[in-house]
Amino acid sequence: MREIFSYVKPYKWTAIFALCLMLVELFVELVQPLIMAKIIDEGVRAQDQGMIVQWGAMLLVLSFIAFMAGVINSYFSSHTAQSFSYDLRNAIFDKIQSFTLAAYQKFSTASLITRLTNDVTQVQTVLFMSLRIMLRAPLAVIGSILMAFVVNAKLALFLVIGAPIIFIFLVFMVAKGVSYFGRVQKRVDRLNRVLQENLQAIRLVKAYLRGTYEAARFDKVASRLKIDTVKALRTMEYIMPVLLFIMNISLLAVLWFGTKQIAAGTTPLGDIVAIVNYAMRMTGSFSMFAFIIIFYARAKASAERMAEVLSMENAVEATTLSQEAAPPTNYGELAFEQVSFTYPGGDKPVLSNINFQVKSGEKLAIMGATGAGKSTLLQLIPRFYEVTEGRILVEGQDVRQWSLQELREMIGYVPQQSLLFTGSIADNVRWGDTQADMDAVLQATMQAQIHAAVEDFPHGYDTKVGQKGVNLSGGQKQRLSIARALLRKGHILMLDDSTSALDVKTEQALWEALSEERATMLVVTQKIRTAKGADRILLIDAGKVVAYGTHEELLQTSTLYKKIAISQQEVEE
Numbered sequence: 007m008r009e010i011f012s013y014v015k016p017y018k019w020t021a022i023f024a025l026c027l028m029l030v031e032l033f034v035e036l037v038q039p040l041i042m043a044k045i046i047d048e049g050v051r052a053q054d055q056g057m058i059v060q061w062g063a064m065l066l067v068l069s070f071i072a073f074m075a076g077v078i079n080s081y082f083s084s085h086t087a088q089s090f091s092y093d094l095r096n097a098i099f100d101k102i103q104s105f106t107l108a109a110y111q112k113f114s115t116a117s118l119i120t121r122l123t124n125d126v127t128q129v130q131t132v133l134f135m136s137l138r139i140m141l142r143a144p145l146a147v148i149g150s151i152l153m154a155f156v157v158n159a160k161l162a163l164f165l166v167i168g169a170p171i172i173f174i175f176l177v178f179m180v181a182k183g184v185s186y187f188g189r190v191q192k193r194v195d196r197l198n199r200v201l202q203e204n205l206q207a208i209r210l211v212k213a214y215l216r217g218t219y220e221a222a223r224f225d226k227v228a229s230r231l232k233i234d235t236v237k238a239l240r241t242m243e244y245i246m247p248v249l250l251f252i253m254n255i256s257l258l259a260v261l262w263f264g265t266k267q268i269a270a271g272t273t274p275l276g277d278i279v280a281i282v283n284y285a286m287r288m289t290g291s292f293s294m295f296a297f298i299i300i301f302y303a304r305a306k307a308s309a310e311r312m313a314e315v316l317s318m319e320n321a322v323e324a325t326t327l328s329q330e331a332a333p334p335t336n337y338g339e340l341a342f343e344q345v346s347f348t349y350p351g352g353d354k355p356v357l358s359n360i361n362f363q364v365k366s367g368e369k370l371a372i373m374g375a376t377g378a379g380k381s382t383l384l385q386l387i388p389r390f391y392e393v394t395e396g397r398i399l400v401e402g403q404d405v406r407q408w409s410l411q412e413l414r415e416m417i418g419y420v421p422q423q424s425l426l427f428t429g430s431i432a433d434n435v436r437w438g439d440t441q442a443d444m445d446a447v448l449q450a451t452m453q454a455q456i457h458a459a460v461e462d463f464p465h466g467y468d469t470k471v472g473q474k475g476v477n478l479s480g481g482q483k484q485r486l487s488i489a490r491a492l493l494r495k496g497h498i499l500m501l502d503d504s505t506s507a508l509d510v511k512t513e514q515a516l517w518e519a520l521s522e523e524r525a526t527m528l529v530v531t532q533k534i535r536t537a538k539g540a541d542r543i544l545l546i547d548a549g550k551v552v553a554y555g556t557h558e559e560l561l562q563t564s565t566l567y568k569k570i571a572i573s574q575q576e577v578e579e
């Protein structure tokens with residue numbers, strides 16, 4: 007909680023100002039009973055009307071001051087709370103951007119979304135309440151006790167007897183609340199996950215007529231969320247009656263002994279009225295406290311979840327060596343030396359002893375059965391994951407010696423699944439290089455063989471791409487992703503099975519256009535026809551290199567490669 011609240015620091019002066027205003031409100035609240043006591047004892051009982059009017063007016067003025075303080079306090083409290091949540095959200099978002107892929111795997115996407123939205127809101131609400139009313143409750147309790155002692159120490163004692171019991175009880179309830187609400191937030195994660203999966207796969211849901219099944223799945227997580235929330239709130243509901251019970255006993259004691267003191271003539275009636283008034287205020291503050299504790303417990307659980315994200319170790323950044331970078335020797339040159347890799351938490355290597363070299367401007371085709379480790383191999387180059395053994399050299403230097411920024415700027419990457427963002431087509435291509443002008447965008451789209459198709463859209467490059475590019479075909483999305491990577495003008499271009507949805511003619515035109523590229527190319531493919539056009543082919547099977555060479559060499563040396571070629575009717579049997 008403390009780590010999260012450190013984000014209030016930049017707004018400490020507005021927060022302090024809000025708190026001061028709250029103290030003004032509290033002060034007025036606490037002196038009111040004193041004035042009332044005075045009016046009763048010196049005005050009503052002495053039948054002094056002038057005195058009643060004079061002190062009554064004083065009460066009115068004080069109430070107005072308290073009202074104004076409340077209004078201004080509200081303004082500063084909400085400014086502080088909103089600014090705090092804005093900064094906190096940005097900090098969490100930035101942290102998530104710097105995550106390694108291994109770190110992403112630790113949290114689900116839905117959970118990260120909940121943490122960035124719902125959890126931040128929980129803490130923001132509590133901050134607002136703290137500045138507005140939360141601190142007021144305990145201060146009002148302490149103030150009421152002090153004032154009660156000023157009025158009549160003997161009777162005031164009855165108000166403090168229950169305090170230690172109340173304190174222990176509240177600490178216990180907060181601990182319980184944090185654990186219950188932590189569970190509730192996890193349920194919110196699950197609900198978001200089911201919803202996210204459903205919306206992403208909405209076509210599949212319709213095609214498989216799984217609407218009812220999905221509705222039942224959603225209903226299950228929604229009802230679990232309901233059950234856990236009700237359970238948490240029900241537990242919290244005990245707070246109020248217990249507090250009221252203890253306070254009412256104290257109040258009864260005050261009345262009982264107070265009446266005796268009045269009868270004995272040792273205490274004026276005004277004192278009793280004032281103390282009863284303070285006791286009522288304490289009760290009111292405790293009720294407010296009970297309400298606040300529910301929010302506090304929930305916010306504490308949320309703060310812990312956010313702190314988990316903010317304190318996530320970033321393995322890749324940490325191992326970046328600070329040593330002086332050696333000058334690059336060869337544009338886009340790449341080498342794998344004895345590289346092995348096991349996924350974090352995995353028990354066996356996904357890649358073992360991989361060795362190959364790609365010279366400047368060469369094209370390497372990577373082939374292998376599904377699950378062989380092709381995508382994993384590509385992902386090691388920009389250091390999405392760290393090699394477990396061996397090293398990868400880019401332009402003669404270990405990837406761990408490049409700064410992450412330099413390394414990633416050198417790479418154009420087209421992932422297996424084409425992803426587009428909401429915005430125009432031009433925006434999507436320019437995502438590869440936000441500084442690029444329209445000429446560069448056109449050059450990239452022409453090379454990626456998508457220019458003509460874009461021109462055919464009614465709004466051309468300004469056509470809005472729907473959510474995740476739903477209004478584009480699979481092949482169009484793939485070519486836009488390629489254009490985006492080309493615009494980056496990286497030294498190394500990595501295409502992970504990115505032409506699978508293209509027809510033969512378009513694909514041929516694409517490879518021809520790409521042959522003019524200066525970049526070194528790594529192309530994951532299942533097609534012998536594509537591999538044939540590469541300078542070398544790397545055939546991997548279960549994470550090991552089983553063949554490496556040109557198409558002709560592999561036909562001679564690798565039976566597996568030959569089998570694939572025959573199955574694709576690229577060579578005579």
Ligand SMILES: Nc1ncnc2c1ncn2[C@@H]1O[C@H](COP(=O)(O)OP(=O)(O)OP(=O)(O)O)[C@@H](O)[C@H]1O
Pocket residue numbers: 111349352356374375376377378379380381382383422
């Ligand atoms: N994030 C991950 N965590 C753990 N294991 C993974 C992860 N991603 C992939 N794997 C495993 O690593 C192996 C290689 O996966 P990879 O995606 O590299 O294969 P691929 O050759 O690209 O397959 P495909 O052609 O089907 O895309 C598979 O056994 C897969 O289950």
